[in-house]
Amino acid sequence: MIYAINYDLNQPGQNYEKLHSTIKELGAWWHFLGSTWLVDTGLNAEEIWKRLDPHIDQNDNVLVVGITRDYSGWLPPKAWEWINDRRNKLAA
Numbered sequence: 001m002i003y004a005i006n007y008d009l010n011q012p013g014q015n016y017e018k019l020h021s022t023i024k025e026l027g028a029w030w031h032f033l034g035s036t037w038l039v040d041t042g043l044n045a046e047e048i049w050k051r052l053d054p055h056i057d058q059n060d061n062v063l064v065v066g067i068t069r070d071y072s073g074w075l076p077p078k079a080w081e082w083i084n085d086r087r088n089k090l091a092a
Contacts, residue, residue, distance in 0.1 A: 002086055003039050005048065007035050009060045010057070011057045023037050026043060067083075
């Protein structure tokens with residue numbers, strides 16, 4: 001399934017490298033918007049969160065949510081290609 005990982009890291013000087021490398025290890029990923037990633041993974045939202053949690057401070061905010069087939073927006077063609085290529089993995 002495809003999940004959107006959205007975050008606001010509120011600690012000044014936060015090290016994004018460990019968080020980003022952990023996200024990349026979850027499965028096939030796409031990243032074009034600053035603090036939003038799409039990940040195609042066999043994990044569920046709770047399992048994703050458990051992997052991200054060690055890289056998040058208590059004053060940060062994170063949302064992991066499954067992507068449905070009901071989506072729209074303004075993204076570059078490569079982003080839509082990535083999503084559409086994985087359409088059968090989207091939630092109903």
